[in-house]
Amino acid sequence: MAKNKKQHIGLIFGGNSSEHDVSKRSAHNIFDAMDKDKYQVSLFLMTKSGYILGNKDSARVFNGEPEDEVAKEALDRLDQKNPLAPIINLSEVANIDVFFPIIHGNLGEDGTIQGLLRLLQKPYVGTGVLGSAMSFDKDITKKILQLAGVTTTRYEVVTPMTSEQFTYQQLSDELGETLFVKPANQGSSVGIHKVENEEDYREGIRDAFRYDSKVLVEEAIEGPEELEISVLGNHHPIVSKVGAIKVPKSDAFYTYDNKFVDASHVEFDVPVDIPASLSEEITKMGLATYQALGLKGMARIDYLVSQDGKPYVSEVNTLPGFTNISLYPQLFAASGISYTELIDRLIQLAIEEYERQSKILYDFKPLDPKDQVIDNKK
Ligand SMILES: Nc1ncnc2c1ncn2[C@@H]1O[C@H](COP(=O)(O)OP(=O)(O)O)[C@@H](O)[C@H]1O
Ligand SMILES: [Mg+2]
Known part of the structure; x- marks a missing residue:
């Protein structure tokens, strides 16, 4: 047998x-x-x-x-x-x-x-080389999203080459009084600063440069609602229900400490009760993001929603957390796909994508020049 x-x-x-x-x-x-x-x-x-x-x-x-x-x-x-x-x-x-x-x-x-x-x-x-690299770099992610017509926060890029050209005053004239300074390639809120004056801005830039030589200075969404969706699939992805992270108002933002040091006062709403029109818009933006960045397998897409209800794609995580409190699997569980099934599907999607790529890469047979001569006698 x-x-x-x-x-x-x-x-x-x-x-x-x-x-x-x-x-x-x-x-x-x-x-x-x-x-x-x-x-x-x-x-x-x-x-x-x-x-x-x-x-x-x-x-x-x-x-x-x-x-x-x-x-x-x-x-x-x-x-x-x-x-x-x-x-x-x-x-x-x-x-x-x-x-x-x-x-x-x-x-x-x-x-x-x-x-x-x-x-x-x-x-x-998960996603391939290019999609992963693009999604990990917050500047490239936003540039691709802008080209795809997906709303994201406005920002400027500061590098060691251009840092002299920018002052807090200039940036706040363009982007608003409150600014987020963040390394382009980082995560976990490391190196992120919320700044409102020249001195804090300078200090924020100095610190962000410790993590990356490319730093984003972003307009702030004041008192945002932080929403997330999980996406699963390759060429026909499915989207989970929407979840929310409730950061206490007393905290400046969703920091490293309230992610990993003491998450006890951060609450998750899975799924969150929001108007159907907002959840539809978020789903649509999520699929456009998935498509524009060439994402495969899975992604968790994070949004900031302004107080007047406008959603912005904030960032994309191509290998999201799978811990007990992680939203990616929780959102699918709330959408009827268990943890075990999620893993089965992810493995299957990996095989499908590999086979599709292998076909393109290895089944390509250059034409024999003889075949290109039209045989008029036939
Ligand atoms: N433009 C912004 N407006 C308001 N809050 C922001 C903005 N950018 C970041 N934040 C806050 O900082 C947190 C971390 O920023 P994010 O861009 O998600 O970086 P990370 O990859 O480190 O999670 C967000 O969850 C949010 O609380
Ligand atoms: Mg984040």
Whole structure:
């Protein structure tokens, strides 16, 4: 009797961003929710220094051993004579059918790991290289959205080359008194400043430059409602119900601290009760965003809604959190798709997209010049 072979999934997690621990929690949830009759799972932990550990070492960390010790042991075992030690054990990669990278932020969400997996010719969950890179860069995201006619906040880009040209006064004349200063390629609210005068503006720019040499200075949406949707699919994506994040009025905005240090006073409304016209508009904008950025597999799209009810796409997360309090899976659960089914679908979508791409890349046969000569005798 033919044995039903399990699909072998490579779960990549960790990473060198501020969301390293969030990624670990996401990976635990995904692992737990996976149907083990269908899937065999190998673990690949990307350490904080960016080295990808194999299944054995990763499993030790996954099961509670101190990461720093396991990582040090693994690095010590590397061939010291070869400074270009492999960043991933290629013999382990060969057995994997589909990779599920769940590294939030840097290296995971910015197209880097997608490039590696593409080079290795393996299907992987989520958006490809270009879509990931575009969605991770808040400046490029907004430029693409503007071209696609999707409303997003107005902003200026400040780089070390142009920083002398801008003063708070000029920027506030153009964008309003309250400004958000943020690194283009970051996440978790790290390096973000809400500023209302020259001194805070200068300090905000200085700090944001610690994280990226490209900084956005954005118009502020005053007292915004923060809404989110989850999208799932490749070429015919589906959209979840809308969720809301309720940040207390006393907090300046949704900061790193109230995301990760003490989230106890932040509330989530899943799904949120909003007028049907707003939820329709948000869905429409979400699909236009998905299409414009070439997103695949999944994305969580975040909105700011002004007090007069106008929605702005604020940012796109191509590998959103899967922790217990994360909105991406919760929004689909509220829309009737369970955690386990969500993972099944994401893996299936990865295979479909890989097959579609492989067709384009490898089935292309150049015409034989002989075939181009029209045979008049026939
Ligand atoms: N233009 C804006 N107007 C009002 N609030 C903003 C604006 N930009 C950012 N914020 C606040 O800062 C938070 C983090 O900004 P965001 O652009 O989502 O960056 P991150 O990728 O770090 O989450 C948002 O959730 C919101 O609370
Ligand atoms: Mg955000």
